[in-house]
Amino acid sequence: MEQKTNLLLILLFSFASLLTLPIPTTASQPISAVFAFGDSTLDSGNNNRLPFTLFKSDHKPYGKDLPNHVPSGRFSNGKLATDFMVSKLGLKDLLPAYYDPKLTDRDLLTGVSFASGGGGLDDLTLAVSKATSMSKQLEAFDEALGRMRKTVGEQNCSEIVKNAVFVISAGTNDMVFNMYELPVTVRKIAFSPSRYQDFLLRALGSFVQNLYKRGGRRFQVASLPPIGCLPMQLTIGSIFNGLRRVCVDKQNKDSQAYNTKLQDLISRLQASLSGSRLAYFDTYNPIMDMFSNPDKYGFSQTHEGCCGTGLVELGPLCGELSLTCTDASKFLFWDSMHPSQAAYSVLADMAQKTVLPYLIA
Structure with a gap:
């Protein structure tokens, strides 16, 4: 009898202890997929x-x-960076391009890139680049959703989209093509750089809202890099600067101003889109730090790209006959506009430490 009484007391005490524990809220779901939109920094072969x-x-x-x-x-x-991202998340080794002929319907379930090299938020940018517009990238995503629904059903597709991260990187080409590279453009006549930034950010906000309407809830939006420090901009800037290859200060200040506005936009979208998580991903300061403190990252060259002379080579100019550096891991930039794999690895590590914890909290 005494043993039964003691057992009953233990059970009652254990139950009372459970009542004092905090009741867990709904656990955050792990990231199911990564969908990328924007420009060449995310294009894994769509062009x-x-x-x-x-x-x-x-x-x-x-x-x-x-x-x-x-x-x-x-x-x-x-x-x-998105390749490193999906690998770190355990989703796949590389993030494929949506238009890769080898892409399967099963591949879509863990993510894909819709981005297009030379793309931007302004359709006039496409007059120069002939890239895929953001609206066409959205149409491709709609097509992908149809394929996913056929593969796993409506409910499972919705869950994948809800728990996916939507990575967006755009705006650099818009500023370079429409504000800096050409002496006269339609946008340069109609807008100051500040007003043009506002125009671009309205387009970006609308794009995020369209993804939200399709079920997206987690967004990682990249800032502008220090445009004035890209090798191509150093080369063009040197023409007006006594052939000195130094960062174009005005372009960097424009990038910083845009990024401040972008952070404000993200805060406003976060407040208006119920249940969403929007994260600002700062690329400006990490790239600027790599540029200014190369030894810290194991770089020996930050002013020139690895391909060719590193001054202007890009796309067709960075070709099979180009003299290429022997070790690209020592270069911040691969060609005259794009980071090297080593630099993308640094950015991916920073995103994993600063952005992803917020998105999955």
Whole structure:
């Protein structure tokens, strides 16, 4: 009898202890997939199918440090930040291009890139680049959703989209093509750089809202890099600066101003889109730190790209006959506009430490 009484007391005490524990809220779901939209920093080969664009990287020496050493259409010597991202998340080794002919319907379930090299938030940018517009990228996503529904059903598809991360990187080409590169453009006549930034950010906000309407809830939006420190901009700037290859201060200040506005936009979208998580991903300061403190990251060259002379080579100018540096891991930039695999790895590590914890909290 005494043993039964003691057992009953223990059970009652244990039950009372459970009542004092905090009741867990709904646990955050792990990231199911990564969907990428925007420009060449996220394009893993979509431009390969575009016949009229010069912005292609489906030829050597692009991709020389990929596992199979074959150019895939990535604008780098190897992996992009989103490739490192999906690998770290355990989703897949590389984030494929939506228009990769080898892509399967099952591949879509863990993510894909819709981005297009030379793309931007302004359709007039496409007049120069002949890239795929953001609206066309959205249409491709709608098509992908249809394929996913057929594969796993409506409910499972909705869950995948809800728990996916939508990575967006756009705006650099818009500023370069419409505000800096050409002496006279329609946008330069109509807008000051500040007003043009506002125009771009309205387009970006609308794009995020459209993804939200399709079920997206987790968004990682990249800032502008220090545009004035890209090798191409150093080269062009040197013409007006006594041939000195120094960062174009005005362009960097424009990038910083845009990024401040972008953070404000993200805060407003976060407040208005119920149940969403929007994260600002700062690329400006990490790239600026790599540029200014190369030894810290193991770089020996930050002012020139690895491909060719490193001054102007990009796309078709970075070709199989170009003299290429022996070790791209020592270069911040692969060509005159795009980071090297080593730089993308640094950015991916920073995103994993700063952005992803917020998105999955």
